Amino acid sequence: MLNIGIQFSERNFEYDVYSLVRAFYPAGNVQMYVPGEEEPAGEFECLIALGYRIDGIDCRISVSGEEKFCGKTDVDFYENRPETKNRLKQLVYRGLSEVSNRTLPWGTLTGIRPTKIPMHLLEEGWKNPQIAEYMRSTYYSGNEKTALAIAIANRERAILKDIDYENGYSLYVGIPFCPSICLYCSFGSHPLAKWRDRMEEYLDALLREISFVGREFCDKKLNTVYIGGGTPTTLEPEQMRRLLRHITECFDLQDLQEFTVEAGRPDSITEEKLMVLREFPVNRISINPQTMHQKTLDLIGRGHTVEQVRDAFVLARKLSFDNINMDLIIGLPGEGKAEVKETLREIESLHPDSITVHSLSLKRATRLHLFKDQYEEISFENSQEIMEMAEKSAGSLDMYPYYLYRQKNIAGNFENVGYAKVDKAGIYNILIMEEKQSILAVGAGASTKLVFDHGRRIERVENVKDVTHYISRIDEMIERKKTGIEKWLK
Numbered sequence: 001m002l003n004i005g006i007q008f009s010e011r012n013f014e015y016d017v018y019s020l021v022r023a024f025y026p027a028g029n030v031q032m033y034v035p036g037e038e039e040p041a042g043e044f045e046c047l048i049a050l051g052y053r054i055d056g057i058d059c060r061i062s063v064s065g066e067e068k069f070c071g072k073t074d075v076d077f078y079e080n081r082p083e084t085k086n087r088l089k090q091l092v093y094r095g096l097s098e099v100s101n102r103t104l105p106w107g108t109l110t111g112i113r114p115t116k117i118p119m120h121l122l123e124e125g126w127k128n129p130q131i132a133e134y135m136r137s138t139y140y141s142g143n144e145k146t147a148l149a150i151a152i153a154n155r156e157r158a159i160l161k162d163i164d165y166e167n168g169y170s171l172y173v174g175i176p177f178c179p180s181i182c183l184y185c186s187f188g189s190h191p192l193a194k195w196r197d198r199m200e201e202y203l204d205a206l207l208r209e210i211s212f213v214g215r216e217f218c219d220k221k222l223n224t225v226y227i228g229g230g231t232p233t234t235l236e237p238e239q240m241r242r243l244l245r246h247i248t249e250c251f252d253l254q255d256l257q258e259f260t261v262e263a264g265r266p267d268s269i270t271e272e273k274l275m276v277l278r279e280f281p282v283n284r285i286s287i288n289p290q291t292m293h294q295k296t297l298d299l300i301g302r303g304h305t306v307e308q309v310r311d312a313f314v315l316a317r318k319l320s321f322d323n324i325n326m327d328l329i330i331g332l333p334g335e336g337k338a339e340v341k342e343t344l345r346e347i348e349s350l351h352p353d354s355i356t357v358h359s360l361s362l363k364r365a366t367r368l369h370l371f372k373d374q375y376e377e378i379s380f381e382n383s384q385e386i387m388e389m390a391e392k393s394a395g396s397l398d399m400y401p402y403y404l405y406r407q408k409n410i411a412g413n414f415e416n417v418g419y420a421k422v423d424k425a426g427i428y429n430i431l432i433m434e435e436k437q438s439i440l441a442v443g444a445g446a447s448t449k450l451v452f453d454h455g456r457r458i459e460r461v462e463n464v465k466d467v468t469h470y471i472s473r474i475d476e477m478i479e480r481k482k483t484g485i486e487k488w489l490k
Contacts, residue, residue: 002028005044007035009051016085017092019110021048023413024096046099048092052077057088061095069095086138093140104413105384107140112406113433114145114415118153128154144384148401148417155402156430163427165437165455168221168255170428171213173206173247174443175232176467179265180303190467192234202444202467203239205474207246209442212478214250216485217440221255224428232261233268237276244280253281258427260284266312267304274319284426287312288327292346293339296332306346313350323424326352330390330414331360331382340386344393351397354420356429357390361407387414394419403430438489440481444470448481450488459488 002025006017014032021030031040043065051058054077061069071094075087089108097103106114117139121131128150135146177192177199195202225247235243253259261277263269263285277285289309291297297304316324326347330340347355359382391401399419403426406415418429431437436455441448445465451458461484463477464470470477 002046003042003044004028004030004046005040005048006030006032007047007049008032010034012052013085013088016089016110017048017050019408020089020092020108021096022408023104023106023110024100024102026413048095050088050092054078057084057091059091059095061099063099068099071095090138090140103140103142105142105145106406106413106415107136107142107145109139109141109406113435114141114406115149115153115156115404116434118150119156119434122153122157145415149404152401152404152417155400155425156434159402159425159427159430160434160436162257163223163431163437164221164255165451168223169217169438169440170224170226170431171222171247171251172428172432172439172441172443172446173210173225173227173232173243174229174441174446175227175235176230176444176465177234178229178231179234179267180301190230195467198467198471199235199239201471203235203242205471206443207243208474209478209481210246211250212481213440213442216482218252222251222253223255223437224258224260224431225251225256226258226260226262226428228260228262229264231264231268233263233265233273235273237270237272240273240276241279244276244282248280256281258284260286260426260428262286262288263312263316264288265302265304266308269312269315271315271319274316274321277321278319284323284325285316285321286325286327287316287352288325289343289347290327290329291332291335291339292343293335296335296339299333310350313352323353325354325356325420325426326350327356327358328390329358329360330386337383337386337389341389344389348393348397353424354399354418354426355394355397356416356418357387357394358416359387359407359410359414361410382414384414391417391419397421402426403433405433448484450484452488457488459484 004021004025006021008014011034018030018032022028033039045064047062049060056072056074057077058072060067071091073087073091075084077084093108117135118131121134131150132146135141135149177190177195179192259282261282266287269287287309290302292306292309294306297306313324328343328347399421401417402420403418404415418426420426432439435449435451435458438451439449444463444467446463448461449458450461461480464473
């Protein structure tokens with residue numbers, strides 16, 4: 001593991017530089033400090049020294065004590081923070097690229113929403129070639145990723161053309177229970193076996209919060225509903241019916257464009273549960289294999305078989321579900337090009353309506369990260385070639401990329417891309433990524449986004465993650481929302 005030090009002349013833009021360094025060296029041990037304050041002990045194999053001045057920025061990079069890069073940029077450091085940040089990241093990127101002899105597909109972009117840049121410029125009237133030149137010169141993004149971001153931004157604009165940002169909103173409903181907790185999962189999921197006896201209590205609290213949102217937003221247009229988790233289909237049929245009935249009673253659905261239930265785990269899907277969904281205006285579901293290799297499914301703790309994936313999908317089609325998404329993960333332990341190719345072939349044979357291709361992200365909270373020493377003998381592989389295989393597979397199903405986001409510590413510094421057939425794109429997915437509209441989120445761990453001032457400001461209202469606390473403190477969760485709505489939206 002490479003020991004890397006980042007020395008700042010003052011505390012400013014630390015996170016931006018840190019994220020860029022981690023993009024080049026995802027497995028590195030990175031420490032930041034300011035001389036004169038508490039300094040880390042020991043020597044660094046790579047030291048990045050940044051000097052901030054009113055008239056510019058200096059960057060020196062030394063490897064094993066030998067200076068390998070020296071650069072500077074002229075910018076009024078305190079005058080324009082966005083411009084300063086861009087120039088600083090450009091400078092550090094050039095140095096790291098020279099020292100490591102490599103480039104990054106997304107250049108200096110380390111945030112999770114790269115498509116927001118071309119989306120904003122399109123709304124200002126820029127043409128695609130102008131945007132491409134701006135992204136390449138400002139963020140050093142590669143040609144392929146630049147083209148992908150611009151294509152998706154154009155497609156998103158077309159999909160969202162009938163969404164009322166100012167007078168509309170979306171609803172997210174969180175069901176934080178799963179049949180088992182996957183090795184890579186960083187969400188606030190709770191094992192069903194432990195919580196089964198308290199699911200009714202959870203529903204009681206959840207329905208109270210839903211009732212509040214319905215009353216508070218009775219004068220707004222509900223555009224999309226997304227029931228996620230966890231695994232919503234861990235609910236028993238009557239519990240699911242109770243939840244869906246309550247939603248349809250609390251909200252006017254005449255402006256609803258999409259109603260998604262993330263069925264997710266195939267081992268939680270039954271014909272009875274799918275029949276319950278058919279009783280309500282649910283028009284989109286997900287059945288998520290992640291991989292079609294049994295050995296990998298067993299390793300990552302999915303707890304279902306490849307055959308269950310096929311059976312659940314065929315059953316949903318038999319019951320007339322005509323908008324089914326499937327999630328896949330590239331970079332799972334032990335899987336390379338051959339394994340991904342086989343998974344894609346299996347998915348193609350099912351003909352879903354959309355697929356979401358995720359690059360594995362080793363987040364700190366996952367068991368895969370916490371116990372990574374146990375998996376040192378297992379490879380984690382991703383490459384541009386594998387990502388292009390997934391894109392080609394989606395194309396063979398007449399699907400086009402329609403939304404994109406990135407995560408920290410993502411395999412190969414790539415991205416997650418949603419592909420969909422015409423008129424089958426997940427509208428909620430775009431809304432949550434582009435942050436164009438308020439999303440009222442209910443349930444344990446749910447995070448509400450209040451978008452206002454014509455999309456220029458966003459405030460968040462968080463619910464507690466712990467299910468027991470959510471149940472016992474539901475009045476507080478409702479009050480938090482009430483306070484946030486009154487402060488920011490009214």
